[in-house]
Amino acid sequence: TVVNERFKGNDRGDVKSYLNFIDGEWVPSVSGKFSTNVNPATGEILGKAPQSTKEDVDRAVLAAKKAQKSWRLVPAPERAEVLYEVARLLKERKEELAQILTSEMGKVISEARGEVQEAIDMAYYMAGEGRRLFGDTVPSELRNKFAMSVRVPVGIAGLITPWNFPIAIASWKSLPALVAGNAVVWKPASETPFIAGEFVKIYQEAGLPKGLMNLVFGSGGVVGNAIVDHPDIDIISFTGSNEVGRQINERAGRLLKRTSLEMGGKNAVTVLEDADLDLAVDGIIWSAFGTSGQRCTACSRVIVHEAVKEELEQKLVKRIAELKIGNGLDEEVNVGPVINRSSLQKIDKYVKIGIKEGAKLLCGGKILTDGELEKGHYYAPTLFTDVKPSMTIAKEEIFGPVTSIIPVKSLEEAIEVNNSVEFGLSSSIFSRDVNRVFQAMRDFDTGIVYVNAGTTGAEIHLPFGGTKGTGNGHRDSGVAALDVYTEWKSIYVDYSGKLQRAQIDNK
Ligand code: UN1
Secondary structure, three states, X not given: OOOOOEEEEEOOEEEEEOOEEEOOEEEOOOOOOEEEEEOOOOOOEEEEEEOOOHHHHHHHHHHHXXXXXXXXXXXXXXXXXXXXXXXXXXXXXXXXXXXXXXXXXXXXXXXXXXXXXXXXXXXXXXXHHOOOOOOEEEEOOOOOEXXXXXXXXXXXXXXXXXXXXXXXXXXXXXXXXXXXXXXXXXXXXXXXXXXXXXXXXHHHHOOOOOOOEEEOOOOOOHHHHHHHXXXXXXXXXXXXXXXHHHHHHHHHHHOOOEEEEEOOOOEEEEEOOOOOHHHHHHHHHXXXXXXXXXXXXXXXXXXXXXXXXXXXXXXXXXXXHHOOEOOOOOOOXXXXXXXXXXXXHHHHHHHHHHHHOOOEEEEOOOEEOOHHHHHOOEEOOEEEEOOOOOOHHHXXXXXXXXXXXXXXXXXXXXXXHHXXXXXXXXXXXXXXXXXXXXHHHHHOOOOEXXXXXXXXXXXXXXXXXXXXXXXXXXXXOOOOHHHHHEEEEEEEEXXXXXXOOOOOOOO
């Protein structure tokens, strides 16, 4: 195969090249054009992947359609066998995949291992669903009549996935789609083509029949739009920005196409005056600065009771100063780079707005350029305090290592502030008071709530997603993911031997 072919791509030496994967073959795009991916820690060009066109998507859909015709007839437990093999191969290659992930995405190696683990867990979990895929049997209103509802595949799933969790999120979507009997056309983020190519290789090695997993690389919306607009793609699952998600929903809505959207977050940790402050600091540091703040679940607000505000500030500033920043391949490093230069500038712009609007900068607040850091895209872990809920930095998603302390006077006020943003993904509370914890669990209006833990760290066997501007009611992962990739079919079997009329003959 031509995948992984080494060639002299530029003056920096050898780079890897990945191609599209359509109908079981690695094929170039009809455009003949490529885009490059870059190591955000070093600025080094890693390789290239095609800039595909609508024509490439059309070919992928044709292959998917053909393959799905027979895949839907394969018993689900047999389809699951492929997923068990995917899980095994992911496990076998965990370290290699983690290294690739860190090189092209930048997250520190321990987190990259964690992300691959998330894909492994999802593969085992969804493989298990192959022996369940539960439907319902219910009593009929009539004698000698049997009623049931079963899940059937939707058809072809178009997956559009982001760079921040390039293999975990791809696993959340592709595994339930496939075990439920669908075919997939997948556009990964252009920043992370390598891990996508490796994931597809694993599907292939695991014995997934050709045409079921099609990979089409692209950038700038061409491939994404072709997927959304294609009449034979039945469902679109997207994780990414709010702006793009809204566009997708509008386009897909015109075609009455199902969409599952997972978009931004503006997640808060609430710290009450009776909290274990050291534990809260651990949770905030991990959730605000892990993955350099580039998680939809990142803690970008800290809502704190004024009685413990100063103590919390001091502890946080001390811990931030201890964070080691650098190339994520170094096991000692705690915070890696952000994805690219424009992201770095966007983060810096938010910090400047924060200062202008009157927030108090406690630490960080700058692009790091010392020594080796100059080559990559590093932002200093940043902490603001005395932030008001109305300030821009308290409302908009920053997607970088920046978090803001917002002082409050009561739990009620904390809940109000927590719920005041347009997003609703994750929230957390640190308190030892069970009554107030339960009140927060009930009243935080997010799809995920943590008690005495930060806002990150969702497990794959629970539904993942949010309310309000975060999503459109669907969930990735957990058993809820199956609702995205299946239709309900209700079946009535009348074994009475005569015509029985519902609502008439039973009344
Ligand atoms: C994301 O940021 O898009 O809960 C996903 C977490 C991870 C997944 C994050 N398991 O933080």
